[in-house]
Amino acid sequence: MRIGDLATRTQVSVRALRYYEEQGLLASTRSGGGQRLYEDAAVSRVRLIQQLYSAGLSSKTIADLMPCVDANESTPESRARLAAERDRIDAQIAELSIARDRLDDLIDVTSRPNPVCDYT
Missing domain, CATH: 1.10.1660.10 (Multidrug-efflux Transporter Regulator; Chain: A; Domain 2)
Known part of the structure; x- marks a missing residue:
């Protein structure tokens, strides 16, 4: 084709x-x-x-x-490379999960009347 x-x-x-x-x-x-x-x-x-x-x-x-x-x-090297990539992705997922939780907190805080902005 x-x-x-x-x-x-x-x-x-x-x-x-x-x-x-x-x-x-x-x-x-x-x-x-x-x-x-x-x-x-x-x-x-x-x-x-x-x-x-x-x-x-x-x-x-x-x-x-x-x-x-x-x-x-499959070689030991290719499996190790794939495992390292998986671990990298797991770390990214963990970081994104923390960021999502922070955003949920911000949404909650800013959804209240007269929100107090405490983003720490």
Whole structure:
């Protein structure tokens, strides 16, 4: 399929798909006219890349993990890398939870008549 078709099927911009290729995350072949062509499996790969980006992984981390994904194997190094990313996300969740609780407190305080602003 062409790059536009892949973009439509994955709801990812053509620009992002080109970036994925530049980063070594996605591969294509070229038509006689030089257009990028992708296998059907590229749809699943782009969705995985998007999920990993959404989880906060960098393109370097994703590129480092893709050989294990492609080989369908797990190494101690890849598991450690994934565990470290999970721990980073857990820390972000904890920080966001604290921020949400602070906002709830502020909403409560400012919802009362004549609120006293004590944000400490």
